[in-house]
Each structure stands twice: as structure tokens, then as C-alpha cells.
Amino acid sequence: MVRRQGRPLPDRPEPWDVALTAVATFRLSRLLSKAPVTSPLRAPFTTFAGPQGPAELHEKPRTEGGRQTVGELVSCPFCMSVWIVSTLTAGQLLWPRATRTAMGALTALAGADALQLAYSRFADTTTFADKTT
Template sequence: MVRLRGRSSPDRPAPADIVLTPVAAFRLSRLLSKASVTSPLRAPFTRYVGSQGPAGLHEVAREEAGKETVGES
């Protein structure tokens, strides 16, 4: 996109970008892993247990014989 406009890319990222990138990554991961609106995406892999706070769900990994879920022990 920068080349299409005829400008060169910056040598360094702006300080605000350095601060906002980890915050955005955290918010996106939280949305995908806990929010109720994304529960249909997690449904094949998790089982609903109940609510966890005002905006989150408590889910556990589905158990299948011979398979382990990443991050579960």
C-alpha cells in the first residue's frame, strides 16, 4: 500500500505502534479464547461449563480417547 502511494516505508516503527501491537494481540487472543460471541468457533473443541465473569465463558477441552489438547495436561 505504501508503494502504491509513492512513499517509502519508515525505517523504524513509531513508538505508538510498538505499544499498541502487544495490546491489540492480547485483546484479539482474549476475544478468541473467552468471549461468548466466538464460542461457535470453539464449539468443536470445547464443552461449555458455565459463565466466568461478566463477559467470559468457562469451557473445558473435549476429551477423546488417545488425543490430548495443546496446553492441557
């Protein structure tokens, strides 16, 4: 399909694209497999087991029927990463501008998450009384 669009396949991926893809894959896999906001999408295939880390849920695959296999996939960020990186790689070949824009947004989100966690850790170790003296 890439050849039909008149675009040659790259000889090798650019290092920047590999880094961008890695961070975007990490963030999207965590968002889809662990975030409370996407829990309704996983609910038919998983059961809630408790909180797991900041703003993440731990869910176990349901055991009835074929739901276990899908539950394993949708609750495991490592399993989800294989499908996400494949999709993002295809997107880079077929729709490079749109895909890089989306990956840039996901990478920025990962950076914002890291800053939020760092800020929370700093705020937990520093009290306001310490700052006013």
C-alpha cells in the first residue's frame, strides 16, 4: 500500500522516530490498559482488583469463555504495546504527518505525567510550613 501511494519505504528508521514511537507506545499502552478513564472499555473482559500506582487500576482477566484471552491483552501494557507499536509504525508509513502529530501529543502527555509525579513527590516531602520560614 505504501508503494501504491508513491512513497518509498525508508532504508531504516530515524533515531528520533524510534524514540518518539517508544514513548508514545509506552503512554498509549498505559492509558488503554491501566487508566480509570478507559476502564469501561476493559470491563467486559476484566474484573477490578484494586488501585495500582498513581491514577492506575489493577484488573484481572475474566475467566469465563474467550474473555480471558482478551482480558489478558487489554489489562497488560506489555501485551498492548506490541499492537500499538505495529499500528504506529504502519501509521508512520501511510499517514506520517498525522501519526507523528498524535505521537508527539502522547509523548508530551508522558512528559506531563512525569512532571506530575515529580511534583507530587516533591510536595509530599515538603510542607508549606517549611517554605514560609
